[in-house]
Amino acid sequence: xxxQNDTPETSGETVKLLIDGVEIPAREGQTILEAAADAGxxxxxxxxxxxxxxxxxxRICTVKVxxxxxxxxxxxxxxxxxxxxxxxxxxxxxxxxxxxxxxxxNHVCPSCxxxxxxxxxxxxxxxxxIAPQYPYQNTTRExxxxxxxxxxxxxxxxxxxRCARASRELDGKSVFGFEGRGIGKRIAVNxxxxxxxxxxxxxDEAVAACPTGCLLVKRQANLIPVGKRTYDKTPIGxxxxx
Amino acid sequence: MAKPRLATGHFTGCFGCHMSFLDIDERILxxxxxxxxxxxxxxxxxxxxxxVDIGIVEGGVSNDENAEILRDFRKNCKILIAMGSxxxxxxxPALRNTMxxxxxxxxxxxxxxxxxxxxxxxxxxxxxxxxxxxVYPCQEFVKIDYILPGxxxxxxxLWAALTALLSGEExxxxxxLVKYD
Numbered sequence: 001x002x003x004q005n006d007t008p009e010t011s012g013e014t015v016k017l018l019i020d021g022v023e024i025p026a027r028e029g030q031t032i033l034e035a036a037a038d039a040g041x042x043x044x045x046x047x048x049x050x051x052x053x054x055x056x057x058x059r060i061c062t063v064k065v066x067x068x069x070x071x072x073x074x075x076x077x078x079x080x081x082x083x084x085x086x087x088x089x090x091x092x093x094x095x096x097x098x099x100x101x102x103x104x105x106n107h108v109c110p111s112c113x114x115x116x117x118x119x120x121x122x123x124x125x126x127x128x129x130i131a132p133q134y135p136y137q138n139t140t141r142e143x144x145x146x147x148x149x150x151x152x153x154x155x156x157x158x159x160x161x162r163c164a165r166a167s168r169e170l171d172g173k174s175v176f177g178f179e180g181r182g183i184g185k186r187i188a189v190n191x192x193x194x195x196x197x198x199x200x201x202x203x204d205e206a207v208a209a210c211p212t213g214c215l216l217v218k219r220q221a222n223l224i225p226v227g228k229r230t231y232d233k234t235p236i237g238x239x240x241x242x
Numbered sequence: 243m244a245k246p247r248l249a250t251g252h253f254t255g256c257f258g259c260h261m262s263f264l265d266i267d268e269r270i271l272x273x274x275x276x277x278x279x280x281x282x283x284x285x286x287x288x289x290x291x292x293x294v295d296i297g298i299v300e301g302g303v304s305n306d307e308n309a310e311i312l313r314d315f316r317k318n319c320k321i322l323i324a325m326g327s328x329x330x331x332x333x334x335p336a337l338r339n340t341m342x343x344x345x346x347x348x349x350x351x352x353x354x355x356x357x358x359x360x361x362x363x364x365x366x367x368x369x370x371x372x373x374x375x376x377v378y379p380c381q382e383f384v385k386i387d388y389i390l391p392g393x394x395x396x397x398x399x400l401w402a403a404l405t406a407l408l409s410g411e412e413x414x415x416x417x418x419l420v421k422y423d
Contacts (some may be wrong), residue, residue, distance in 0.1 A: 058252040109422035110393030121422055130389045138339040218335050233418055
């Protein structure tokens with residue numbers, strides 16, 4: 001299965017990890033992020049999505065493995081690893097990454113359809129961002145509203161690549177991919193005339209995989225009242241910790 | 243002992259944060275026991291004439307008048323609070339930041355669908371504030387001491403922060419009161 005190409009091999013043997021001083025069991029080769037989640041410990045993450053191969057793009061899930069910063073979504077568990085996760089240093093770094101994502105794109109929470117259900121916003125709340133400390137870049141990003149049911153607004157893209165992975169692995173369509181490098185990197189669609197030229201469907205996993213308001217199903221906005229949205233009352237990660 | 247003085251200011255925004263402030267309802271009676279209002283749209287006092295303990299500003303900075311008054315707030319307020327998305331990020335007015343100011347003015351006053359052929363005129367009266375190239379967050383102009391996010395921040399958020407500051411405590415907001423929308 002191609003989904004497992006990027007995923008470390010799991011031997012299935014039980015090993016022990018030490019995470020913030022607490023010993024937890026893990027299956028050897030399972031990622032640290034998943035092992036922590038199985039033990040009820042939340043490692044903040046953005047480009048990781050359960051059921052998809054890990055991307056390792058966003059660095060929100062950075063933990064220290066034996067003192068070295070590493071992405072928890074890609075690092076395999078092995079016997080005796082000593083991990084730091086919920087520390088001031090790492091949470092500050094994670095918050096700064098979230099702040100950089102906020103100022104790099106054009107994330108208009110007050111008028112965004114995904115507000116309240118947005119993982120980027122929820123990470124800001126959880127990690128203590130009151131407002132980004134960096135100057136806004138006011139970048140010009142392309143909007144693609146050509147498709148009758150799905151809208152792609154790159155202003156709100158965080159380049160997590162979840163849509164690309166979900167489209168390839170789960171929908172079997174490969175509608176999305178990255179193009180460009182560095183600050184010019186963008187999400188591209190696999191058609192010459194925009195999203196309307198692809199075979200994407202509003203019910204595709206690729207659309208559901210978007211953590212922000214970048215990929216939206218048309219005519220579905222603001223159906224849930226403020227106060228009842230996913231992260232209105234409970235922080236992101238609460239489900240993992242439950 | 244004299245009561246602490248409170249000023250509020252409004253720049254480029256919709257006045258919704260001030261509306262939310264009034265949404266503290268009957269607690270405003272408690273507030274007037276706690277503070278004396280100084281320069282504010284609520285009492286229409288126009289200028290600072292003495293030092294103020296707490297200043298709260300709403301809206302982003304889109305023109306030279308906003309910038310001047312914001313600097314005036316900084317100069318006269320011991321504690322300066324930015325409230326709401328426009329003050330913090332530029333908000334909805336900052337949607338113009340991704341296009342040149344000239345294009346915005348031409349679309350609004352020369353080429354808009356409701357403007358007749360040859361009827362357009364870009365306002366240039368010397369009394370009008372001069373627009374800046376972009377709409378800026380307050381913290382890109384002056385030092386801001388506290389930020390209250392929200393569009394608008396709820397009355398409970400404003401009340402929690404204000405009463406904490408007035409009793410000499412550091413404001414600490416529970417999860418439900420910190421919102422970017």
